[in-house]
Amino acid sequence: MQINIKNMVCERCIAAVRNIFDLLDVKLEKVQLGVVETVNELSHQDLDRLEQGLKTQGFELLRSQAEILTGQVKNEIVLLIAGLDIAEDFLLSGFLSARFHKHYTAISKTFSQQENTTLEQYFIHQKVEKVKELLLYGELTLTEISGKLGYKSVQHLSSQFRNITGSSPTDFKSQNRSGRIPLDKI
Structure with a gap:
């Protein structure tokens, strides 16, 4: 079962x-x-x-089927980000459509109804949490992090990071603060 x-x-x-x-x-x-x-x-x-x-x-x-699909989508996103191998031309819509053999609009609609946020926002929040984690480890530069998470530039990463956290990645790292959100709370 x-x-x-x-x-x-x-x-x-x-x-x-x-x-x-x-x-x-x-x-x-x-x-x-x-x-x-x-x-x-x-x-x-x-x-x-x-x-x-x-x-x-x-x-x-x-x-319910909607709960199951949403849970599976979240797990796929968490695993994708944990792998640190997202291409710059990566499309979340194509990835999820291929993974679940469904139209992205159906996946997105179900996800939004279940989670009260869009798939794109969930994906961005997950990536920002991974950036926080990698910054705190201090093993990769911001440029390397940007490349591994599929950002087109460090500026793009920094912009999303600032929108979510209210501070730049550099400020976050220099303040050496945790401020991380558990993945299951996103």
């Missing part, structure tokens, strides 16, 4: 979800970001217990 879960954004989330299933004695076939496959079908009672267990750790069971 495939179960879709909201707010799984990292390896620790996978471990936490795996632990919840273990506590409920549910045997798993596969666990990845946003999706768990169980060996056996779960009863409604088991699903309700699972939902309660997930909520205690900040996760949610996704039941």
